[in-house]
Amino acid sequence: MPHSNPYDFPVVRVGGLATASVTRRQLADCMVQDCMAARNDRERWLPKVVLSSNGQGIALAGRDPAFAGAMAQADIIHADGMPVVLASRLTRHPLPERIATTDFFHDAAHAAERHGLRFYILGAKEQQNRAAVEAIQRLYPKVEIVGSRDGYFASDQDDAVCEEIRRSRADVLWVALGKPRQEYWAIRNRRNLQGVGWIKTCGGLYAFLAGDAPRAPLWMQKLGLEWLFRALDDPKHLLWRYVITNPVAAYRLVRYTQRAPVF
Numbered sequence: 576m577p578h579s580n581p582y583d584f585p586v587v588r589v590g591g592l593a594t595a596s597v598t599r600r601q602l603a604d605c606m607v608q609d610c611m612a613a614r615n616d617r618e619r620w621l622p623k624v625v626l627s628s629n630g631q632g633i634a635l636a637g638r639d640p641a642f643a644g645a646m647a648q649a650d651i652i653h654a655d656g657m658p659v660v661l662a663s664r665l666t667r668h669p670l671p672e673r674i675a676t677t678d679f680f681h682d683a684a685h686a687a688e689r690h691g692l693r694f695y696i697l698g699a700k701e702q703q704n705r706a707a708v709e710a711i712q713r714l715y716p717k718v719e720i721v722g723s724r725d726g727y728f729a730s731d732q733d734d735a736v737c738e739e740i741r742r743s744r745a746d747v748l749w750v751a752l753g754k755p756r757q758e759y760w761a762i763r764n765r766r767n768l769q770g771v772g773w774i775k776t777c778g779g780l781y782a783f784l785a786g787d788a789p790r791a792p793l794w795m796q797k798l799g800l801e802w803l804f805r806a807l808d809d810p811k812h813l814l815w816r817y818v819i820t821n822p823v824a825a826y827r828l829v830r831y832t833q834r835a836p837v838f
């Protein structure tokens with residue numbers, strides 16, 4: 576989080592991370608405002624980096640100062656995890672709702688249709704990236720997708736990737752490179768992406784859009800059990816992650832949540 580908060584929502588420290596106490600709708604409005612401001616000042620505008628907080632990220636930030644440092648440079652961190660929302664009740668500004676990136680994407684796409692915002696879709700394997708782009712075009716025919724590319728490139732290609740994105744005149748850059756690569760990538764490359772309104776990290780979003788991964792039933796999402804559903808759906812990849820990170824995240828959510836707001 577920068578040293579001041581230009582947005583009109585409070586920011587509270589939950590599990591060590593400065594987290595926006597914001598609704599999905601407000602967040603989509605912020606996206607539109609920032610993208611419009613970027614269009615008015617394309618040469619100088621540096622993208623806002625919008626990251627999300629969940630148990631895995633909280634645990635990782637606790638044990639890896641470099642990742643904590645990257646998270647601290649975000650312009651907005653929203654809560655993509657029910658436990659984060661529950662822990663925020665210990666603060667003076669409890670979070671009004673969970674903002675899963677997979678849900679927020681649809682708010683953002685509706686707003687993009689209304690305001691003519693352009694999306695760039697970065698990350699995932701080529702086939703999944705293509706399937707996600709097709710799904711977005713089918714669901715939101717009015718959203719202009721001005722570019723896309725897979726997420727398997729070396730860091731010495733960053734400059735070329737950024738140049739392509741700048742040239743595309745994208746307003747919102749969606750970045751799915753997995754945690755923590757996507758957070759590091761967004762922070763490291765924002766200075767090379769003048770004129771882009773927002774960089775939004777989005778982890779497994781394209782797998783959901785492409786239909787490669789099912790969403791948990793609503794009752795599990797409401798109980799904060801989406802992680803369990805995902806772990807059982809893909810145990811080889813995810814079960815161990817949650818077994819390790821959940822207890823650490825639970826501890827940090829109690830120990831590093833502060834009543835007084837950051838902003």
Ligand code: UDP
Pocket residue numbers: 698699700703725726727751752753754756777778779780781782
């Ligand atoms: N991914 C990528 N490049 C990489 C590593 C991962 O594009 O170097 C993609 C991967 O294909 C997947 C997405 O990042 O579509 C999210 O991966 P994962 O599920 O591991 O991330 P998480 O959900 O933990 O953020």
